Amino acid sequence: SAAAAAATAPKRVAIVGGGLVGALNAVYFARRGCNVDVYEARDDIRQSKTYSGRSINLALSTRGIQALKDVGLDEMVVATGIPMYGRMIHNPTGGKYVVPYGKDNQAILSVDRRKLNELLLTTAEKLPNVSLHFEHKLTEVDVKARNLTLRAPDRSTITVKPDLVVGSDGAYSSVRRHLLQQPRFNYAQTYIAHGYKELTIPPVDGKFAMEANYLHIWPRHEFMMIALPNQDRSFTCTLFMPFDIFATISTPELVLAFFRENFADAIPLIGQERLVSDFFTNPTSTLMMVKCSPYHIDDFAVIIGDAAHAMVPFYGQGMNCGFEDCTVLHRLLGEHNMDLATALPAYSKERNPDAEAICDLALHNYVEMRHHVTSTSFLLRKKLDSLLHSLMPNTFIPLYTMVTFSRIPYAEVIERQKWQDRVVSRAGYLLLGASVLGAALLAKQRLTK
Numbered sequence: 001s002a003a004a005a006a007a008t009a010p011k012r013v014a015i016v017g018g019g020l021v022g023a024l025n026a027v028y029f030a031r032r033g034c035n036v037d038v039y040e041a042r043d044d045i046r047q048s049k050t051y052s053g054r055s056i057n058l059a060l061s062t063r064g065i066q067a068l069k070d071v072g073l074d075e076m077v078v079a080t081g082i083p084m085y086g087r088m089i090h091n092p093t094g095g096k097y098v099v100p101y102g103k104d105n106q107a108i109l110s111v112d113r114r115k116l117n118e119l120l121l122t123t124a125e126k127l128p129n130v131s132l133h134f135e136h137k138l139t140e141v142d143v144k145a146r147n148l149t150l151r152a153p154d155r156s157t158i159t160v161k162p163d164l165v166v167g168s169d170g171a172y173s174s175v176r177r178h179l180l181q182q183p184r185f186n187y188a189q190t191y192i193a194h195g196y197k198e199l200t201i202p203p204v205d206g207k208f209a210m211e212a213n214y215l216h217i218w219p220r221h222e223f224m225m226i227a228l229p230n231q232d233r234s235f236t237c238t239l240f241m242p243f244d245i246f247a248t249i250s251t252p253e254l255v256l257a258f259f260r261e262n263f264a265d266a267i268p269l270i271g272q273e274r275l276v277s278d279f280f281t282n283p284t285s286t287l288m289m290v291k292c293s294p295y296h297i298d299d300f301a302v303i304i305g306d307a308a309h310a311m312v313p314f315y316g317q318g319m320n321c322g323f324e325d326c327t328v329l330h331r332l333l334g335e336h337n338m339d340l341a342t343a344l345p346a347y348s349k350e351r352n353p354d355a356e357a358i359c360d361l362a363l364h365n366y367v368e369m370r371h372h373v374t375s376t377s378f379l380l381r382k383k384l385d386s387l388l389h390s391l392m393p394n395t396f397i398p399l400y401t402m403v404t405f406s407r408i409p410y411a412e413v414i415e416r417q418k419w420q421d422r423v424v425s426r427a428g429y430l431l432l433g434a435s436v437l438g439a440a441l442l443a444k445q446r447l448t449k
């Protein structure tokens, strides 16, 4: 009942981490009538003059859009996003071709990370019961006393006593570090051998230097580069490559030789000087996967987003999954009348298998990409996918379509994919059997004529 919900509803919610997921979650809780305090370690990105310059973009798709729709923000975000209707594959000889995402202009959206974070923070801040506290870094979570210790901007420490703590403090989460100290808390982290570096393709005379509405990919086995379009008509490129190959590219000549060898068509697009300067200015960052369970402690703390499930980016689902965490958490809070003692365990139980499924799918894509994804194999696999989908539209849905263009729970996507693989391989054998039988009968008929 509403009264019961009001009785058990968390009055004060502390959200640790005001990144993409934390900021969205603040909007969800505020709309529920809770008092929300967001504690963010960094300064207010909306005020900081030092614009890092690099506009980082992300692919927003169905799951993330639905989470924004739950709080009435989807139209605003979709309006600023740039639709990508397919992949534009760049092969080693400079040729390129499109592999569409689906029929009738199905698209994913390239959105600016910083602008999205600013929009979510500003939306949260406008709601009456939300306070944002920047340069507040969580240092302690005392589960028994149910309080948090944070370092304030003036380096003093403050202690707060919320009814609920939500850890959305990213892959290196401090809230999670305190969950780790609890009995029966499982944790695993895996760094992959690849790192990534961002580069920029600037506009040419104010226009996009390549086709704007595509996710550009240069698949090259051991490494790859992708490029997503930005509002300012530039592209942000992400070069994924093993650290031990990055280590061999140590001089401007070696950068240019490497790009001539592997990404020749990108050199004039980026520009030789900019390529060399960006390559040595921008960091080579690490990529890791984090799995842990459960996601909660008692009726006091829960973790969401990368804090709960950091994944390698080879499906473009990290933010989409973190946004979907908010959708699931708030559905369960509603179903449990805001009773945290039952809603939080229900959240861990439902969300962990799905989050770990997408972590596995993304890692599998990373392995696949290293061995099988060249420009020709990428095309062939997608052509087979679309052929099977057209033959059996309700039986065969390509894996990337279930992940990116549906809200089928990630764990169910894997089960369905296994089933589809069986059906397809059986259908394949039947087809093979039938054609061999057919050929034999034809041959026999000819012989008896």
Ligand SMILES: Cc1cc2nc3c(=O)[nH]c(=O)nc-3n(C[C@H](O)[C@H](O)[C@H](O)COP(=O)(O)OP(=O)(O)OC[C@H]3O[C@@H](n4cnc5c(N)ncnc54)[C@H](O)[C@@H]3O)c2cc1C
Binding pocket: 016, 017, 018, 019, 020, 021, 022, 039, 040, 041, 042, 057, 058, 059, 060, 136, 137, 138, 139, 168, 169, 170, 171, 172, 173, 174, 175, 196, 238, 304, 305, 306, 307, 313, 316, 317, 318, 319, 320, 321, 322
């Ligand atoms: C190269 C790359 C490409 C990607 N591409 C995509 C994509 O195309 N689509 C997609 O959906 N996802 C993508 N992702 C994943 C996406 O970036 C993350 O999943 C998403 O940013 C997670 O959001 P979050 O809010 O959980 O964590 P974060 O964005 O990391 O935010 C955590 C926040 O918590 C703060 N914080 C940390 N510690 C503390 C503390 N102790 N106290 C207070 N505050 C703290 C941090 O300052 C930060 O603001 C990509 C990731 C990478 C690395």
Ligand SMILES: COc1ccc2c(c1)CN(c1nc(C(=O)N(C)c3cc(Cl)c(F)cc3C(=O)O)c(Cl)s1)C2
Binding pocket: 057, 058, 059, 086, 087, 108, 215, 217, 226, 228, 238, 313, 314, 315, 316, 365, 369, 400, 403, 404
């Ligand atoms: C900003 O940094 C990044 C980094 C990686 C990604 C994104 C943004 C967005 N990503 C998407 N991946 C898929 C997908 O399903 N697959 C199988 C793909 C996987 C890879 Cl690795 C790829 F290069 C293309 C596709 C593809 O099909 O286009 C989408 Cl659909 S969107 C990966």
